[in-house]
Amino acid sequence: MTMVNINNHPFIIDPHTGLSGCTCGKPHPAPTATLYLGVDAARVMADDCRAVFADQPVLLLSDPDVQRVVGHTLEEQLRATGVNLTSFLLDADPVADDQTVAKVRMLSADKALVISVGSGTLNDLGKYAASADGKPFWVMPTAPSMNGYTSGIAAIKVKGVKRTLPATPPERLYVLPEVIQNAPLKLRQAGFCDVLAKVVSDIDWQAESLLFSQSYCGLPAAMMAGVEKDYSEQPEAIGRGEEKAVMGLFHGLLISGVAMSLAGSSAPASGGEHLMSHFWDMREPLTGRVPERHGLQVGLGIILSAACYQLLAGLDKKALAPRAEAEFSATAARIPEIWGPYAAEVAGQFANKRDALAAFDEQLPRYWEKLRPLFGQVRPPEYFVELFSRVGAPFGLEAFRLSVDEFLLAAMNSRAIRERITVLDFAAHAGILEQAAARALALIRT
Ligand SMILES: [Zn+2]
Ligand SMILES: [Zn+2]
The missing domain is CATH 1.20.1090 (Dehydroquinate synthase-like, alpha domain)
Structure with missing residues (x-):
């Protein structure tokens, strides 16, 4: 996809300076994922989606829990902006397995973009299905619960065996800080x-x-060392849902995922x-x-x-x-x-x-x-x-x-x-x- 020069957001890792911790000397892919973080993230995503894809069909994946918290708002924004949207609500507590992937790929076959709103499973499903068909993928994370948002892999159960399969990381992430901060304690x-x-x-x-x-390359560890202090010494503050600590944790998870994708x-x-x-x-x-x-x-x-x-x-x-x-x-x-x-x-x-x-x-x-x-x-x-x-x-x-x-x-x-x-x-x-x-x-x- 050619990137339309409109509403481009900062890279999570700066492609020019972000690779300085490499110790292996082998080439690493340039990090490409961008991040928009703000109270208006749903509207900004809708505007960007309309600007980049115009009338082309777009698939939105969510589940009932996510739909209640933020999925519904995002869906309304996307429709209000004129995005040609198909929304697919997965079952409660969906599983990222080969059958569900097949279902998502069937639904996304004629779509120009796949968007997931949610955490682990929704992200894995959207990322893997989009990647398998070479389609762009955007995501709105809803919890600081795992590091897979930005990684180049997806955890999928294939014939009953959990595999981590290669999958292109999302091009864009849109984050509502309040949603991340208020994610259930267990997810934090x-x-x-x-x-x-x-x-x-x-x-x-x-x-x-x-x-x-x-x-081995020291790059991932070096990248993580830079953000570590923002979360590692603050378990109680994460537990209390304090913004600085929870967003520090979330940022650490994003960097950790990018580090995996850079390490290949x-x-x-x-x-x-x-x-x-x-x-x-x-x-x-x-x-x-x-x-x-x-x-x-x-x-x-x-x-x-x-x-x-x-x-x-x-x-x-x-x-x-x-x-x-x-x-x-x-x-x-x-x-x-x-x-x-x-x-x-x-x-x-x-x-x-x-x-x-x-x-x-x-x-x-x-x-x-x-x-x-x-x-x-x-x-x-x-x-x-x-x-x-x-x-x-x-x-x-x-x-x-x-x-x-x-x-x-x-x-x-x-x-x-x-x-x-x-x-x-x-x-x-x-x-x-x-x-x-x-x-x-x-x-x-x-
Ligand atoms: Zn290296
Ligand atoms: Zn993990």
Whole structure:
């Protein structure tokens, strides 16, 4: 699409100065998403939409919750401005799966633009469907609940397996600060956990990169360091809904998403802690448990990752033993019982990293003295439990409707659902995963 030179808004990351933290020397794509933030964001979006797309048809996606809060207002604005609008109201608590994507793509087939109003799922659905057909995508976020608004990926369940698939980030974001600020407490707490995931996932990425891919770049961490203080020390203020802290959190989430899209991978903000959340999302049809908010499940994963790092940092090289084959076989053998009808799909993902896992026997001792100081950078799990609880909503298994068994199952087996190498693989191969799970469990069992 050619950008019409009207109502252009500032880039979230300045394309000229925003890449200065790069340490890998490889080219990064220029960040392109722009942001308009203001009390008149709905009207400005409608004006822009009319100016850019004139009479061309546009699809608006929302769900009943969002529709009540802001979707209805946005829809009226778009219609009042003369936008040729089709509105699609998804079911309550929609799921981003392949069937829903197919439905959205059918509806957007003859549209020039897809707009999502909402948070995680609506954003993933709109972004992925628009991207799959090469259509532009705009979004009005409604909660500081996750970092996916600006990322180059979408979390979609395909044949029952949660995948993070490439998807072009939105061209434009329009934000009503009041809506973000007044998002439910749980969603603010979820976003706080999701943005903090990078303190463990960045170490996951560095460790993996050292042993295998040599893909690490300091750019995402440098970008995040610039905004960190605006939210990381303020859980209570986020809990109280104070504008500065909540908007600081929201900004941190936007930057985190851009950082992933610039890195060309979700690795900077999605490591072992995210596998835990994906595990429980995927288990829904088997257990009947409706998943908790993405960020909150990620928060539990952060506790496990931090416990793994604590134990890994204290482990002597002499304690390492070759156990790659035995660990792979034992984990693979549990897949059919855990995954039932989805077992073949999961087994395929796990098999994709069999070679990398086999190399652990040699690579882990070889790099151990370099890895330990890296592992030691992560704060202990107690620190994160306390931090997340200070937002003011309960944080733990009971609050998130998880049983002890289901937590331990995820801790021991979520590394099988993705081919990415994370701290969970390091912990399994160092023989401390079970101990780390027990340590994490003791902290979140309330
Ligand atoms: Zn770089
Ligand atoms: Zn996340």
